[in-house]
Amino acid sequence: MAPATSSRKPLMAGNWKMNNTHLEAIKLVQQLGFTLKEPDYEAVEVVVLPPFTALRSVQSSVEMDKLGLRYGAQDVSPHASGAYTGEISGAMLAALGCSYVVVGHSERRQYHNEDDALVNAKVKAAFANQVTPIVCVGEGLEVRKAGEHVAYTLAQVDGALEKIPAEQARSVVIAYEPVWAIGTGEVATPQDAQEVCGAIRGRLAELYDGDVADQVRVLYGGSVKSGNVAKLMKERDVDGALVGGASLDAGEFVKICRYRDLPA
Numbered sequence: 001m002a003p004a005t006s007s008r009k010p011l012m013a014g015n016w017k018m019n020n021t022h023l024e025a026i027k028l029v030q031q032l033g034f035t036l037k038e039p040d041y042e043a044v045e046v047v048v049l050p051p052f053t054a055l056r057s058v059q060s061s062v063e064m065d066k067l068g069l070r071y072g073a074q075d076v077s078p079h080a081s082g083a084y085t086g087e088i089s090g091a092m093l094a095a096l097g098c099s100y101v102v103v104g105h106s107e108r109r110q111y112h113n114e115d116d117a118l119v120n121a122k123v124k125a126a127f128a129n130q131v132t133p134i135v136c137v138g139e140g141l142e143v144r145k146a147g148e149h150v151a152y153t154l155a156q157v158d159g160a161l162e163k164i165p166a167e168q169a170r171s172v173v174i175a176y177e178p179v180w181a182i183g184t185g186e187v188a189t190p191q192d193a194q195e196v197c198g199a200i201r202g203r204l205a206e207l208y209d210g211d212v213a214d215q216v217r218v219l220y221g222g223s224v225k226s227g228n229v230a231k232l233m234k235e236r237d238v239d240g241a242l243v244g245g246a247s248l249d250a251g252e253f254v255k256i257c258r259y260r261d262l263p264a
């Protein structure tokens, strides 16, 4: 398994959601892998998050073609093994070379009733298998309108990291994804993103001693595209992006990974 890196290296993660068969996944990974070069990987960590059914194909492609991409899954079971029909364990993801797993995406919270306790159990399951969780947090429109977005999001951070020790917390990735910005084309302003990403880092500093808050990468997600990523990445506490729709297009995702070349 390729270990996840940190020291706040920018991270661009493409969450493919329920898109791409394993054959389409191979094509997309090869398009990305053959376009991105060593200087890209020196500047940015690039991760793709295919559906479970494509993970084995992505692993083979990455290994055979010696691609610099890392990859991960979109969910993990809180259980280690056994009679849990339809679930995929952390050990299974580790065996497929997954570096990352998304935990607590708003679509899981909304359509599968995932609460903070379950998200916390999934974070533990990921760490138990040396897979780095990308923990998604963020408020819906009503909460934002009520001006309670920071408190709401920080409560989700508290819930996800309950009883997670500092040595694990320092490698976690947190993705701030305001629900109203996901798939809507309505990206948060850089100032809005910074407000919450900065507050998340502040909360990490309250929760943990030492360098945890400095080490953790906080991503922004929600309608990120090549046209807005450079401005978002200028913000002090935005360390990368969790990209949905735009990550399905190789050319667009490469541009996002090369955000430094784009006008901010």
Ligand SMILES: O=C[C@H](O)COP(=O)(O)O
Pocket (backbone or CB within 6 Å): 015, 105, 177, 181, 182, 183, 184, 185, 221, 222, 223, 224, 242, 243, 244, 245, 246
């Ligand atoms: O995980 C990714 C996010 O849900 C963002 O999706 P989007 O870029 O399509 O808005």
